[in-house]
Amino acid sequence: MTLSGDLAAFAGRLGHSFARPERLIRAVTHGSLGGAAAEDNQRLEFLGDRVLGLVMAEALLRADPAATEGQIAPRFNALVRREMCAEVARSIDLGAVLRLGRSETRSGGRRKDALLADAMEAVIAAIYLDGGMDAARDAVLRLWGERIGAVQADARDAKTALQEWAQARAEPPPVYAEVGREGPDHAPLFTIEARLASGTAEQARAGSKRQAEQAAAAALLARLTQ
Known part of the structure; x- marks a missing residue:
């Protein structure tokens, strides 16, 4: 062959x-x-x-x-x-x-x-x-x-890092919600919001829900640690 x-x-x-x-x-x-x-x-x-x-x-x-x-x-x-x-x-x-x-x-x-x-x-x-x-x-x-x-010395994914940030402050875990979807079925674009119990939130868009959740978590973590 x-x-x-x-x-x-x-x-x-x-x-x-x-x-x-x-x-x-x-x-x-x-x-x-x-x-x-x-x-x-x-x-x-x-x-x-x-x-x-x-x-x-x-x-x-x-x-x-x-x-x-x-x-x-x-x-x-x-x-x-x-x-x-x-x-x-x-x-x-x-x-x-x-x-x-x-x-x-x-x-x-x-x-x-x-x-x-x-x-x-x-x-x-x-x-x-x-x-x-x-x-x-x-x-x-x-x-x-x-x-x-x-690869980063601390390569935890953003969702894990955000959850650990919340736990360290005795807060509930962050919540993720789909707040928008665009594009055709074969190439969707999801908008996901990551929100803490305090109300602090960030949104991100990506071609999969998982990627959008990670991006939203990263954006929220960046805001919290500025």
């Missing part, structure tokens, strides 16, 4: 030459395409998540031998979370080679964080199965690149 031109170019961006090209084909095949479940990337996604986690844990421990588990954990979470995987996927144009069913294609599946993140993990698993742990480690470290060194 040989790779199509676009997949061969994608393999080049990954920096891995597949001994068994069908592994890469499966990694970019979404369940919406139909066919046997064993032919899509869900099982690879499960494996890739674990491989990515091990590589990142090793990299962070090696980069900061003096760091405690409490310091390493938020950095680790920042590097393996769905949004980061999707960001890396976009950097290598993974969306362009996804094999999707018609419904997912029409609904903008090539741009969705969830699909891109899952496929990124599946690709990592495909490299692992094809070339072993060394090949997977090399690919992950190369693709994540400067993101690993740039």
Whole structure:
């Protein structure tokens, strides 16, 4: 089996030459395409998540031998979370080679964080199965690149940080509410408000509720800590 031109170019961006090209084909095949479940990337996604986690844990421990588990954990979470995987996927144009069913294609599946993140993990698993742990480690470290060194020393997500701010002052946790939605179904734009019991609030907009909540929390936290 040989790779199509676009997949061969994608393999080049990954920096891995597949001994068994069908592994890469499966990694970019979404369940919406139909066919046997064993032919899509869900099982690879499960494996890739674990491989990515091990590589990142090793990299962070090696980069900061003096760091405690409490310091390493938020950095680790920042590097393996769905949004980061999707960001890396976009950097290598993974969306362009996804094999999707018609419904997912029409609904903008090539741009969705969830699909891109899952496929990124599946690709990592495909490299692992094809070339072993060394090949997977090399690919992950190369693709994540400067993101690993740039991860903040305190990389807690904004919602967690805001909740801890409130708890430290014996206040109830912040509340998040959707206050607006614009755009077509395949590319919505959500407006989310983060509000404290005191009434202090901030709003933010993003293409997913989760991203908008994080942005609203970050804006509110910035206001509170000025």
